[in-house]
Amino acid sequence: MSSSEDDIPIVQRSKRILDDSEDDVPISQLPSSVKKKVKRETDDSVSLNHPKSKSSNGTSKSSSNGNIKTPKKERTKKTPSDKKKPNKSLQVKSEDKPTKQEEDEEETEETYKWWEEQEDRDGEIKWDSLVHNGVLFPPEYEPLPSHVKLYYNGTPVNLPQEAEEVAGFFGALVETDHGKNPVFQSNFFKDFQQVLKECGGCNVEIEKFEHLDFSKMYAHFEQLKEDKKKMSKEEKREIKEDKERQEEPYRTCLLNGRKEKIGNFRIEPPGLFRGRGAHPKTGRLKRRVFPEDVTLNLSEGAPVPPPPEGHSWGDVKHDNTVTWLAMWKENIADSFKYVRFAQNSSVKGLSDFKKFETARNLKHHIESIRKDYTQSLKSELMQERQMATATYLIDIFALRAGGEKGDDEADTVGCCSLRYEHVTLRPPNTVIFDFLGKDSIRFYQEVEVDKQVFKNLKIFKKPPKQPGDDLFDRISPPLLNKKFQTYMKGLTAKVFRTYNASKTMQDQLDLIKNEGTVAEKVVRFNAANRTVAILCNHQRTVSKSHGNSVQKINDKLRELMWNKIRLKQMMLELDPKLKRKDPKYFAEIEDLSKEDIMVIQEKILERTKEQVAKKFERDNEKLKAESKDQLTANDLKERMQKVKELQAEFKIELASGKPEIKKSVTVEKLKSQVEQIEQRILNTQFQLKDKEDNSEVSLGTSKMNYIDPRLTVVFSKRFDVPIEKLFTKTLREKFTWAIESADKDWRF
Known part of the structure; x- marks a missing residue:
C-alpha cells in the first residue's frame, strides 16, 4: 500500500476499492462556479413542433400546422463586463456544438423575471397569446397473453378487451391493502359488471365477487415487474429517451411569445380510484378519456393541434380570462380536470406571489x-x-x-x-x-x-x-x-391559514440564534417548520421504510464511533502516556465489545461487496454501449480479492484488539481525523433527530403552500445556510422569484 494511503482509516479505504476514476459524483457536490447573472429574456423566440411520429396511443398524428412560429426578437448584445474569459478545459473542437456551460447560460438567459415588471394584471385578462400542442394521451390497452385468464369458479373467462383491462387493474392490486379492502372490492365489482354489460357479456355468468380468481393475472403482472427490474441500464435509458421524445412537444407552450413550461400535460390513464383515507368511492373505475371529452383553450387564430387519428376535440375555446390550456370531466367526482402551467411558470409564480402578498397584507387589518x-x-x-x-x-x-x-x-x-x-x-x-x-x-x-x-x-x-x-x-x-x-379585499379562510402559518414561522425564526454548524441550523429550521405543520394539521402516516432508514443511520453512527475508537487506539500505541494526560478523551475506547465490532465489520464487508458488484455491472454496461469487450468473471474475482484482503485485515485486528498502524502516521494526524469524525457523528445525530421528529409530520405541504417562501430565503441568507438544504430543486424553481427578490432583512 502506498504511503499516501497509510493514514487513511480502513473504513475509508474500503470505499476506494471500487475505483478512483468514479465519475458519477452528483453535480450538487461539485465546486460551484460564480453565479450567473440572470437577465430578462431577449433571445430568439421558440417554435413548438407537433409530433410527426405516432402518438403514445398508437394513432398517427398529422404534421399539418407542425410549426408554430412567432416573430423573432433582436438578440441583445452582451456588454464586455458580461463576457467571461473562456475556460480552456471547457473548450471543444467543434465550435457549432455548445458546451454544457454555454447551454446552461442560454437556458438561464431565457429566464423571465416577471417580478421585476411594472405591469400589474389584476383584471380579467390573463394573457394576450397562448399557443400549445394539446395533451398527451395514454397508450392504448395491450391485451394480455392468451394463457393469462381471469377464472370464475375454476372456469377460465374469455373477457372482451375493455372488460379484460378493468379486470387487470384489480388483478395487479389483489395482494395489496386496497385489493383486500371490502369497499374497494365492492365498488370495483359493480363497475366491472357494468363494463361487461356494455360489452355484451362473456362466456360465464359472473354474479359474485368471491368466486373470482385473479391469481394468474397477478402472477403475470408480478413477472412483468421482475422483468423490468432485470433490464439493463441501456434498455432503461432507451425506454426513458423514447418517453421523453413523445413528451417533448407537450412540455412547453408559448405564452405572450415566451416559452413557458406546462404542468400536467398528460391525460390520466384509466385505472381504479384509490382515494385518501376511508373514501367511499375507493375501487371505482376511472374511465379512459378520449379526445372527444377534451376542450382545448388557446389564442384565436392559433393553429389547433391535430387530435389523434380518427378522433376530434370536444371543443376549442379562446378564453384569455382563464389560465388553463385543456380541460375534461372525470367520472369519479364528476368534476373538471385542468391542464395548467407548471409550478415554475411565470403565471403560477405570479399567482403565488399575489397569494402571499394578500396574506402579508392581513397584518394591517x-x-x-x-x-x-x-x-x-x-x-x-x-x-x-x-x-x-x-x-x-x-x-x-x-x-x-x-x-x-x-x-x-x-x-x-x-x-x-x-x-x-x-x-x-x-x-x-x-x-x-x-x-x-x-x-x-x-x-x-x-x-x-x-x-x-x-x-x-x-x-x-x-x-x-x-x-x-x-x-x-x-x-x-x-x-x-x-x-x-x-x-379586506381577497380575504378568505385560506388567507387566514396562510397568514397565521407565515406569521408563526416568522416568530419561530426570530427565536433562532445564529450559531452552530449548517446541520444544526437546518434542524432548528425544520423544528420551526414543524411548529407550522402542526398548526395546520399537516400529518402523514409513518412510512413503511422509516424503520429501515432509522436503522441505517444508527448503523452509520456505530460505524463512525468504531472508527473514532480505532484512531484513539492508534494514538495510544504511538504514545501510551497520552491516556494519563487526558483520561476523559480516551474513556470511550472500551465502549464497543468484540461482538459489536464483529457486527460492524461484517456490515462494512457486505456493503463493500455490493458496491464492487454494482460497479462491475455498470462498467460492463458502459463497455457494451461502446461495443467493447466486456469484463469477465475473472475480473470480478480479482476485484473481490481486494475485499478479501480487507476481511483479513479485520480478522487480525479483531483477534489482537489493536488496529494496524501505517507508516507516516502521527498523533497530530490521528487527532485531526478524530475531529473530522466527531463532526460527522454530530451531523448524523442531527439527521437522526430530524428523521424521528418529522416521521409523522409533513413539512413539505406547509413549506410549499402556506409559509411565505421569502422567509425560507431570509433564513438561508441570514444564517449562511445553502438554499439547497432548505428547498428541493422543484421548490427552488417554483420560488425563484422569492430567492432573487428577498434579502436577509425582509420580514413577513
Missing part, C-alpha cells in the same frame, strides 16, 4: 378584525354569534372553512361543517376537537379557548341538538367568505 369578531361573540343575533365564533376558530386554530359533503364523498370536515359529535367541552374552557380533516386525516386537538367562545359552543350544542346535527347551522363557507371580504 388583523387587529381590527379580531376586535370586531370579539365584540360579535356576544351578539344577540345567533347568525352573527356563529359567524364570530367560526372566525375565531379559523383565525386562532387554522381550521379550514369546510363545506357540505354528499353521501358518496369522503366525510371530511371543516369549521362550518363541524357536527355535534366533533366537539367535546370540558369546563372551564377546554375544547376537544376530533374529526376527519382534509384527505381524511384525523384532526385531534385539546385546546383552551376564550371563555365566551366556550360559552357559545355550549349554546350551539344545546338540546334538541344531538349527534349528527351541525354545530354551525346558521352559516356556510360562502356566507363566511362574504363577511371576510368586508374586512
Whole structure:
C-alpha cells in the first residue's frame, strides 16, 4: 500500500476499492462556479413542433400546422463586463456544438423575471397569446397473453378487451391493502359488471365477487415487474429517451411569445380510484378519456393541434380570462380536470406571489378584525354569534372553512361543517376537537379557548341538538367568505391559514440564534417548520421504510464511533502516556465489545461487496454501449480479492484488539481525523433527530403552500445556510422569484 494511503482509516479505504476514476459524483457536490447573472429574456423566440411520429396511443398524428412560429426578437448584445474569459478545459473542437456551460447560460438567459415588471394584471385578462400542442394521451390497452385468464369458479373467462383491462387493474392490486379492502372490492365489482354489460357479456355468468380468481393475472403482472427490474441500464435509458421524445412537444407552450413550461400535460390513464383515507368511492373505475371529452383553450387564430387519428376535440375555446390550456370531466367526482402551467411558470409564480402578498397584507387589518369578531361573540343575533365564533376558530386554530359533503364523498370536515359529535367541552374552557380533516386525516386537538367562545359552543350544542346535527347551522363557507371580504379585499379562510402559518414561522425564526454548524441550523429550521405543520394539521402516516432508514443511520453512527475508537487506539500505541494526560478523551475506547465490532465489520464487508458488484455491472454496461469487450468473471474475482484482503485485515485486528498502524502516521494526524469524525457523528445525530421528529409530520405541504417562501430565503441568507438544504430543486424553481427578490432583512 502506498504511503499516501497509510493514514487513511480502513473504513475509508474500503470505499476506494471500487475505483478512483468514479465519475458519477452528483453535480450538487461539485465546486460551484460564480453565479450567473440572470437577465430578462431577449433571445430568439421558440417554435413548438407537433409530433410527426405516432402518438403514445398508437394513432398517427398529422404534421399539418407542425410549426408554430412567432416573430423573432433582436438578440441583445452582451456588454464586455458580461463576457467571461473562456475556460480552456471547457473548450471543444467543434465550435457549432455548445458546451454544457454555454447551454446552461442560454437556458438561464431565457429566464423571465416577471417580478421585476411594472405591469400589474389584476383584471380579467390573463394573457394576450397562448399557443400549445394539446395533451398527451395514454397508450392504448395491450391485451394480455392468451394463457393469462381471469377464472370464475375454476372456469377460465374469455373477457372482451375493455372488460379484460378493468379486470387487470384489480388483478395487479389483489395482494395489496386496497385489493383486500371490502369497499374497494365492492365498488370495483359493480363497475366491472357494468363494463361487461356494455360489452355484451362473456362466456360465464359472473354474479359474485368471491368466486373470482385473479391469481394468474397477478402472477403475470408480478413477472412483468421482475422483468423490468432485470433490464439493463441501456434498455432503461432507451425506454426513458423514447418517453421523453413523445413528451417533448407537450412540455412547453408559448405564452405572450415566451416559452413557458406546462404542468400536467398528460391525460390520466384509466385505472381504479384509490382515494385518501376511508373514501367511499375507493375501487371505482376511472374511465379512459378520449379526445372527444377534451376542450382545448388557446389564442384565436392559433393553429389547433391535430387530435389523434380518427378522433376530434370536444371543443376549442379562446378564453384569455382563464389560465388553463385543456380541460375534461372525470367520472369519479364528476368534476373538471385542468391542464395548467407548471409550478415554475411565470403565471403560477405570479399567482403565488399575489397569494402571499394578500396574506402579508392581513397584518394591517388583523387587529381590527379580531376586535370586531370579539365584540360579535356576544351578539344577540345567533347568525352573527356563529359567524364570530367560526372566525375565531379559523383565525386562532387554522381550521379550514369546510363545506357540505354528499353521501358518496369522503366525510371530511371543516369549521362550518363541524357536527355535534366533533366537539367535546370540558369546563372551564377546554375544547376537544376530533374529526376527519382534509384527505381524511384525523384532526385531534385539546385546546383552551376564550371563555365566551366556550360559552357559545355550549349554546350551539344545546338540546334538541344531538349527534349528527351541525354545530354551525346558521352559516356556510360562502356566507363566511362574504363577511371576510368586508374586512379586506381577497380575504378568505385560506388567507387566514396562510397568514397565521407565515406569521408563526416568522416568530419561530426570530427565536433562532445564529450559531452552530449548517446541520444544526437546518434542524432548528425544520423544528420551526414543524411548529407550522402542526398548526395546520399537516400529518402523514409513518412510512413503511422509516424503520429501515432509522436503522441505517444508527448503523452509520456505530460505524463512525468504531472508527473514532480505532484512531484513539492508534494514538495510544504511538504514545501510551497520552491516556494519563487526558483520561476523559480516551474513556470511550472500551465502549464497543468484540461482538459489536464483529457486527460492524461484517456490515462494512457486505456493503463493500455490493458496491464492487454494482460497479462491475455498470462498467460492463458502459463497455457494451461502446461495443467493447466486456469484463469477465475473472475480473470480478480479482476485484473481490481486494475485499478479501480487507476481511483479513479485520480478522487480525479483531483477534489482537489493536488496529494496524501505517507508516507516516502521527498523533497530530490521528487527532485531526478524530475531529473530522466527531463532526460527522454530530451531523448524523442531527439527521437522526430530524428523521424521528418529522416521521409523522409533513413539512413539505406547509413549506410549499402556506409559509411565505421569502422567509425560507431570509433564513438561508441570514444564517449562511445553502438554499439547497432548505428547498428541493422543484421548490427552488417554483420560488425563484422569492430567492432573487428577498434579502436577509425582509420580514413577513
